[in-house]
Structure formats: C-alpha cells, structure tokens
Amino acid sequence: MKAVILYDSKTSGGSTEALIDAIGLQLAESGAYVEKVKCKALADYSFIRDFDLVILGAPVYYFLVASQLLGALNYGNLKINLKRKKIAMFLTCGSPEAMAAVLYLPQLKIHLISNKILVEKIFPSNALQDNSVIDTFVHDVLYAYNKTSSQRSLSAKWTDESREWLQTIPSFLQGKFKTMAEEYAEKMGYKEITLEMLQLARDEMGGT
Numbered sequence: 001m002k003a004v005i006l007y008d009s010k011t012s013g014g015s016t017e018a019l020i021d022a023i024g025l026q027l028a029e030s031g032a033y034v035e036k037v038k039c040k041a042l043a044d045y046s047f048i049r050d051f052d053l054v055i056l057g058a059p060v061y062y063f064l065v066a067s068q069l070l071g072a073l074n075y076g077n078l079k080i081n082l083k084r085k086k087i088a089m090f091l092t093c094g095s096p097e098a099m100a101a102v103l104y105l106p107q108l109k110i111h112l113i114s115n116k117i118l119v120e121k122i123f124p125s126n127a128l129q130d131n132s133v134i135d136t137f138v139h140d141v142l143y144a145y146n147k148t149s150s151q152r153s154l155s156a157k158w159t160d161e162s163r164e165w166l167q168t169i170p171s172f173l174q175g176k177f178k179t180m181a182e183e184y185a186e187k188m189g190y191k192e193i194t195l196e197m198l199q200l201a202r203d204e205m206g207g208t
C-alpha cells in the first residue's frame, strides 16, 4: 500500500510534523510505502493518483484549519485529485475534542463528501506524550483500509487451490499477501484468483 501524508503547519518541527513523522514511521514499519508532502495551496496534486491512501494532517490557528491545506482544497486541484481516494485525517489543536469535531473537522470534510473517510482524529498538541495514541491511530487506519480493500475485491473469487496455498504461508503474512493478490486481480481484471494468477503476480512483483 502506498500512502502519502499531506500536511500543513506554520511551525517547522512543531507538533503536527512530529505526529506525521511518528505516524509515517509506524505505517512504514507495517509494510506501507510512505511519503510526506507539505501542502502549498496552489501546488499540483496530480501525483496523488499514484497513492492508495491519503492522510491529511494540519493544526488549527485562529479557529481555522491551517491555510495552505484549506487553500489547496478551496482553490487548488487537491480536491479533484482526491476524488475516490481513501482518506484519513487528523487535526492538532488546543480545543477540547468535542468542540474541534464540530468547529474544525467540517472545514475539511465539506470538501470530501464523495470520499471514503477511513479515520478522523483530533490530537492535542502534546499527543506524543502517550505512544499508544499513534499506535491506535495507525491501527485504525490500517484496519479500515484493509476492510474496504477486501470488500472492494469481493468480485475476484479465490479458487480452492489458491486458498489452500494461502494457508501454507506464515499466518502473519497471509493478510498482506491476500490484499496484494486481490489488488492485483482487480488491477488486471481477473475474476478468479488462481494459482496461475498468483504465480504471474509474483513474477511481476519480482518475488521468488
């Protein structure tokens, strides 16, 4: 899975960037390819088409989500390029969570009504004092991502033989292999996941 973290903050090395680095590290450790990109309102966001998951992250200043991210959604081509993308989002702010959910998150969500939003989260500025906060966020993102991926891929059926083969690999790798095979089947238009298709996918991905 390829994920891009699109963020904005006025503070270089501030709380938002620290959260992004921690989230990116955890995602990478789980096997994802991760890039982080700082928002500029009028940048070209067509590169987003190469990513499976987009994480938006920004702080709140003076009751508004940081301006370059809002600007990219309002005036740039970010919104068009986010179409049909799976999205997770978080805000960092000083307000209580309930207040932020009502006042600040909608500033982003109003632009994303056609998107699948996997997870949304409000972090306090000092969120990193508790490591489990990032663990939970990343776990929730991956769980929701994998759930929607397997729902989407129901059209490609596993044959009995390929299901048996899946059982022969270590159990902690099975979920990852299953998702990769189903994504490959969807991309290549296979209706069935056969042993032959799995072999082709392995050859193309450089597996042994």
Ligand SMILES: Cc1cc2nc3c(=O)[nH]c(=O)nc-3n(C[C@H](O)[C@H](O)[C@H](O)COP(=O)(O)O)c2cc1C
Binding pocket: 009, 010, 011, 014, 015, 016, 017, 059, 060, 061, 062, 063, 064, 092, 093, 094, 095, 096, 124, 125
């Ligand atoms: C100038 C300024 C204005 C802020 N305005 C708000 C605000 O209106 N609402 C809020 O909940 N938090 C507000 N905060 C708190 C920030 O959203 C919070 O500290 C955030 O973690 C800062 O992120 P950063 O370290 O990436 O800049 C403000 C902070 C600053 C410095």
